[in-house]
Amino acid sequence: MKTEFKSYAYIFIAGSLWGTIGLFVKYMEQSGSTSTYTSFLRMGLGLLLLVVITLAKDGPGAFRIGKGTLISCILLGFICQAVYNLAYSNAVNTIGVSLSSVLLYTSPIFTSITSFLFFHEKLGRRKLIALLINIIGCTLTVTGGNFTGLSFAVSGLLFGVASGFCYSLAPIFGRLAADEGSPFAVSTYNFLFATIFLAIFTRPWTTVENPLNPKVLAIGVGFALIPTALGYIFYFSGLKNITESSKVPVVASIETVVATIIGILIFHENLRLGNILGIACVLGSIAIMNLTWNKRKAGT
Numbered sequence: 001m002k003t004e005f006k007s008y009a010y011i012f013i014a015g016s017l018w019g020t021i022g023l024f025v026k027y028m029e030q031s032g033s034t035s036t037y038t039s040f041l042r043m044g045l046g047l048l049l050l051v052v053i054t055l056a057k058d059g060p061g062a063f064r065i066g067k068g069t070l071i072s073c074i075l076l077g078f079i080c081q082a083v084y085n086l087a088y089s090n091a092v093n094t095i096g097v098s099l100s101s102v103l104l105y106t107s108p109i110f111t112s113i114t115s116f117l118f119f120h121e122k123l124g125r126r127k128l129i130a131l132l133i134n135i136i137g138c139t140l141t142v143t144g145g146n147f148t149g150l151s152f153a154v155s156g157l158l159f160g161v162a163s164g165f166c167y168s169l170a171p172i173f174g175r176l177a178a179d180e181g182s183p184f185a186v187s188t189y190n191f192l193f194a195t196i197f198l199a200i201f202t203r204p205w206t207t208v209e210n211p212l213n214p215k216v217l218a219i220g221v222g223f224a225l226i227p228t229a230l231g232y233i234f235y236f237s238g239l240k241n242i243t244e245s246s247k248v249p250v251v252a253s254i255e256t257v258v259a260t261i262i263g264i265l266i267f268h269e270n271l272r273l274g275n276i277l278g279i280a281c282v283l284g285s286i287a288i289m290n291l292t293w294n295k296r297k298a299g300t
C-alpha cells in the first residue's frame with residue numbers, strides 16, 4: 001500500500017514539474033526560439049543531462065537493458081514524444097492553444113481504454129466518475145469557461161485528438177519499460193530516440209536564425225533539467241510500481257493546475273470563476289482516484 005501510494009506521489013510530482021513547461025517555452029520563444037526548436041532542445045539537452053545523472057547514479061551498467069525495454073523506449077520516443085510534439089504543434093497552429101489543450105487532456109479516456117486492452121484493468125463506476133470530473137476540470141482550468149473565439153477546423157481537431165492519443169500511451173509504454181529497466185536509463189533512452197526522431201522529421205535548427213543563441217541555450221538547460229529530466233525520472237520511478245495505468249494521467253493532470261497558477265502569478269493572466277472550478281475539479285478527481293484505491297486496499 002505504501003509503495004503504491006509513493007508511486008502515485010511520484011506521478012503527482014512529475015505532473016507538478018511539467019506544469020512549469022509553459023514558463024520555459026514562453027521565455028525561450030521570447031528569446032528567439034521556435035516551438036519546434038524548443039521541443040528539440042528540451043529532448044536533446046535533457047538527454048545530455050540524463051546521461052550524466054545516470055552515470056553518476058548507477059554507472060555504465062544501467063544502460064544495459066533488455067530487448068523488450070528497448071522496444072518500449074523506442075515507442076516512447078517515437079509516438080509519445082516525436083509524433084505527439086508534431087501533432088500538438090500542428091493543432092496549436094490550426095485551432096489555438098486553448099482548444100488544443102482541451103483535446104490533449106482527453107488522454108485519460110484513451111489510457112483507460114488501452115489499459116483495459118493491455119492490462120485488463122477494470123473500469124469501475126468511481127473511476128469513470130473521476131475521469132469525467134477530470135476532463136471537465138482540465139477543460140475549465142485551461143479555458144476559464146470561455147469558449148468564444150475557439151476554432152473548430154477539422155484538421156486541427158484531428159491533430160488535437162491525435163496528440164491526446166499519443167500522450168495517453170506514455171503510461172502504457174512507460175510501464176512496460178519501467179518494469180525491467182532503471183527509471184534513469186528508461187528516461188535516457190526515451191530522450192535519445194525522441195531526439196533522433198525529432199531531428200529526422202523536423203530539422204529544428206533550420207527554424208531559427210541562430211541555433212546557438214546563448215540566451216535560448218541557457219534557458220533550455222533549465223527547461224531540460226526541471227520539467228524534463230527530473231520530471232521524467234519521477235514519472236518513470238512512479239510507473240515502476242503502479243497497478244493501474246489508467247489512474248496515471250488523472251494524477252498527472254495536476255500539471256494544468258500548476259500551469260494555470262503560474263500563468264496568473266507570473267504572466268498576470270485573468271483568473272475566472274471557471275478556472276477556480278476547474279482547479280477544484282482536477283484536485284477532486286485526483287482525490288476520488290486515491291480514495292477509491294485506498295478503499296479497495298483496505299478491503300471495505
